[in-house]
Amino acid sequence: MTVxxxxxxxxxxxxxxxxxxxxxxxxYQEAAENAKDAELKSLFLAQSRQRSEYAMELDxxxxxxxxxxxxxxxxxxxxxxAWINIKSAFASDDDKATVEExxxxxxxxxxxxxxxxxxTDLAASTRELLLRQKESIESAHNSMTRLALVV
Numbered sequence: 417m418t419v420x421x422x423x424x425x426x427x428x429x430x431x432x433x434x435x436x437x438x439x440x441x442x443x444y445q446e447a448a449e450n451a452k453d454a455e456l457k458s459l460f461l462a463q464s465r466q467r468s469e470y471a472m473e474l475d476x477x478x479x480x481x482x483x484x485x486x487x488x489x490x491x492x493x494x495x496x497x498a499w500i501n502i503k504s505a506f507a508s509d510d511d512k513a514t515v516e517e518x519x520x521x522x523x524x525x526x527x528x529x530x531x532x533x534x535x536t537d538l539a540a541s542t543r544e545l546l547l548r549q550k551e552s553i554e555s556a557h558n559s560m561t562r563l564a565l566v567v
Contacts, residue, residue, distance in 0.1 A: 421537045427483035429532045430474055433546070435486055436525050437471035440464075443521050447514045456511055456567070460518070463556055470549050477542055512567045519560035525553050 444464035451457040475485040529550040533543065 426536055427481060429536045430478050431486040434471055434474040436528050437467050437474055440521060440525055441467035447518050450514050451511055453511050515560055515563045515567050519564055522553055522557035
């Protein structure tokens with residue numbers, strides 16, 4: 417495993433997480449729009465707001481390190497959200513399918529956070545920020561896992 421140490425590599429890693437946060441914000445927003453259950457809709461909206469906050473924190477961190485934040489979503493995420501819309505429109509178990517997709521998206525985010533934390537030489541304050549965000553995403557993922565069993 418090679419550790420990313422240059423400023424450019426660190427900024428690239430943080431921008432990847434920033435893009436992932438934008439993806440999750442939009443994905444949860446889309447999930448809220450598709451949810452039939454009012455409580456699920458509320459939960460998805462709360463997750464969307466949280467991911468928006470994470471994006472703002474990562475944006476500030478990238479700027480503090482002298483970089484230019486990437487404020488777009490990924491093409492794959494855009495396709496994934498379109499897939500959620502299609503799947504939700506045709507699935508007989510709409511909310512369950514949406515919860516499963518949110519769970520999958522959170523797992524991808526966790527994989528990215530883990531990789532950045534393990535493979536990047538980060539300042540202590542940046543590492544602390546990422547660990548806090550990752551812990552919260554793990555909690556959301558666990559909630560989605562439990563919800564998938566009962567929805």
